[in-house]
Amino acid sequence: MDAQRLKDNFAHVAEQGDAVALFFYSDLFVRNPHLRDMFPIGMSHQRDKLLRALGHIVAKVDDLANLVPFLQQLGRDHRRFGIVAEHYPHVGASLIATLRHFSGDAWSEEIESDWSAAYTLVGKVMLEAADEDSLTRPAWWNGQVVAVERRRFDICVLRVQPDRPLPYEPGQSVALEVPSRLRHWRYYSMANAPRPDNSVDFHVRLVDGGPVSPVLVRATETGDRVRMGAPVGTLTLDESSGRDIMLIAGSTGLAPLKAILEQIARRSEPPRVHLFFGARTRDGLYDLEHLNKLAGEFPWLTVIPAVSEEPGGHGFPPVLQSGPQVGSQSWFETGSAPGPLPGDGDVEHGNLSDVVARRGPWDDHDAYVCGPAAMVGHTAEQLALLGVPRDRIRLETFADAQR
Amino acid sequence: MNPPNLPVVSEGTRLTPGELRSVEFARAALGRRGYDEEEVRAFLAYVEHELVQIYNDKAALGDEVNRLRAQAAGGAGGGVLGPEDAHFQAVRILSQAQQTADLYVADAERYTRELAHEARLHREAILSDAKGRAEQMLEHAHRKAAAVADAAVRTAEQHARASALPRTGGALPDDERREMEREIAYLRTYSDVYRTHLRSYLEALLRNVDEWENSERASLPH
Incomplete structure (x- = not known):
């Protein structure tokens, strides 16, 4: 197998972009109509994924040390789609047909045998990993929604009971599929450390125009069924570190960090933990009540909520606030317009990365960051500027993964 | 024994009905049993007729193939596609x-x-x-x-x-x-x-x- 010839041929074919993937799937489905049902109706994301994976594999075809783990994970991932050994040759045949079609005159017997050899290897590694995985884990877990809590019109917390034990590391996530959106898998992090009863919580935020998250947030009821893939992810606690910890969460990026927080709380001597929880507006701090309760319970925990799009001192007048009015005479005594919310001083204002920076120094801390891509990017940059070594920053974005 | 005068079929040519008709069979030796000549003739006539039929059919099919080929090459709709196409x-x-x-x-x-x-x-x-x-x-x-x-x-x-009264018992x-x-x-x-x-x-x-x-x-x- 000539790696360079393979790369050159793929570069030539890949110039034609989406048309290549479009041809591949059409060819696959014309030859094997029964495979069509394994894919969603809309295929544009699927095609992007295929081209990305192919590009990655070809780029690493002569770097087996990196390619093999990637392929093994790919093989394991494909178990939940119901992909089994007999599907692999069909995919290989359509792949070769596609490459031949788009190579035109550049196609030769040598190239064809290069591709055959490469695909055979790829399929073998994927299948072996899938087979090995099947010795210890099911292809997917069935789960039932046992509690739904709407925290805001577009945020809800779901509790799901898997049909069998679902071992995972706090901070990991699973791909989730709901019956009304079959073949659409979305990654969500477990928001709790593993419990004796195996139940898991998910924090779901509605993404406008997304096919899955609106169903999860607006239409999910107790008793509904879901399917879950195997837990994945590297945003996990560095147990070997003796350093203090900062957890930085933007919106529902809180979920994995809350699981890590629970894991820390189970230690006999927890380190100092600062949990930053940010949202655009105050009502986006959907879990603050519970976090404050935890902070009251654990002396080693400090919770710092922050909002980025509400100016300081703004909010409902105290009269409209529910609950006991501590110092509610303030507006009377000053005799002027109502003052800030009771407890408003507890909420920081500004972007999460700036709020974190104001509270430093952090250079002797481990940092765990999760949230929207921009927030995670800024925060990681800011932390690096503040002297936190890169290898002590673990991060994850949920970006488009949760539409 | 050997058929006496079967036409020598050279490479690329085929048995024609005419050749079939001109076949002469040698007489069976006296006292030996042979085919009834009339029956053999009748059978050959039948084979000849069948061959004529087959040649005609073959020619018709050839014409049909040419016609379809021309149509397919002309491309205008209704052409017959190969499995690849x-x-x-x-x-x-x-x-x-x-x-x-x-x-x-x-x-x-x-x-x-x-x-x-x-x-x-x-x-x-x-x-x-x-x-x-x-x-x-x-x-x-x-x-x-x-x-x-x-x-x-x-x-x-x-x-x-206005009342200017002294305060009564007010402690304040x-x-x-x-x-x-x-x-x-x-x-x-x-x-x-x-x-x-x-x-x-x-x-x-x-x-x-x-x-x-x-x-x-x-x-x-x-």
């Missing part, structure tokens, strides 16, 4: 169908995204409007109550001055008592004004809910 055609048609489906899915997603975005803006406008109103109400209640409190204190002072010093009266008057008026505002606001909200319900009912198919 048929496959590409199917792939092309499926690809077009998939692209159409993708387009519809993308349109639907864009549409819901726009709708949701508008709903979000609407929600924020309603919230900020409500906040504004609440602040306005409180401000109004405060101003009115402060004025009433001041008036109450002034009246009390005038009253005290004058200043403090006046301050308390001011507070009482303030609070009474404040809550009164605030209540009125709140009531009219809630009534307006109720009317909104009614309108909402009515419009929803009106939009249902009858």
Whole structure:
């Protein structure tokens, strides 16, 4: 197998972009109509994924040390789609047909045998990993929604009971599929450390125009069924570190960090933990009540909520606030317009990365960051500027993964 | 034995009905059994007839093939495709169908995204409007109550001055008592004004809910 010839041929074919993937799937489905049902109706994301994976594999075809783990994970991932050994040759045949079609005159017997050899290897590694995985884990877990809590019109917390034990590391996530959106898998992090009863919580935020998250947030009821893939992810606690910890969460990026927080709380001597929880507006701090309760319970925990799009001192007048009015005479005594919310001083204002920076120094801390891509990017940059070594920053974005 | 004069069929030529007819069979030796000559003749005639038929059919088929070939080469519709071409055609048609489906899915997603975005803006406008109103109400209640409190204190002072009676059993010093009266008057008026505002606001909200319900009912198919 000539790696360079393979790369050159793929570069030539890949110039034609989406048309290549479009041809591949059409060819696959014309030859094997029964495979069509394994894919969603809309295929544009699927095609992007295929081209990305192919590009990655070809780029690493002569770097087996990196390619093999990637392929093994790919093989394991494909178990939940119901992909089994007999599907692999069909995919290989359509792949070769596609490459031949788009190579035109550049196609030769040598190239064809290069591709055959490469695909055979790829399929073998994927299948072996899938087979090995099947010795210890099911292809997917069935789960039932046992509690739904709407925290805001577009945020809800779901509790799901898997049909069998679902071992995972706090901070990991699973791909989730709901019956009304079959073949659409979305990654969500477990928001709790593993419990004796195996139940898991998910924090779901509605993404406008997304096919899955609106169903999860607006239409999910107790008793509904879901399917879950195997837990994945590297945003996990560095147990070997003796350093203090900062957890930085933007919106529902809180979920994995809350699981890590629970894991820390189970230690006999927890380190100092600062949990930053940010949202655009105050009502986006959907879990603050519970976090404050935890902070009251654990002396080693400090919770710092922050909002980025509400100016300081703004909010409902105290009269409209529910609950006991501590110092509610303030507006009377000053005799002027109502003052800030009771407890408003507890909420920081500004972007999460700036709020974190104001509270430093952090250079002797481990940092765990999760949230929207921009927030995670800024925060990681800011932390690096503040002297936190890169290898002590673990991060994850949920970006488009949760539409 | 050997057939005596079967035509020598050279490479590339075929047995013709004419050749069949000219075949002569040698006589069987006297006293030996042989085929009935008439029967052999009749059979050969039959074979000849069949061969003629086959040649005719073959020629007709050849013509048909040429005709179809010409048609296929001419390309105009109705041509017969090879299996390879048929496959590409199917792939092309499926690809077009998939692209159409993708387009519809993308349109639907864009549409819901726009709708949701508008709903979000609407929600924020309603919230900020409500906040504004609440602040306005409180401000109004405060101003009115402060004025009433001041008036109450002034009246009390005038009253005290006019009666000029010594204080009976009041443990509170004058200043403090006046301050308390001011507070009482303030609070009474404040809550009164605030209540009125709140009531009219809630009534307006109720009317909104009614309108909402009515419009929803009106939009249902009858």
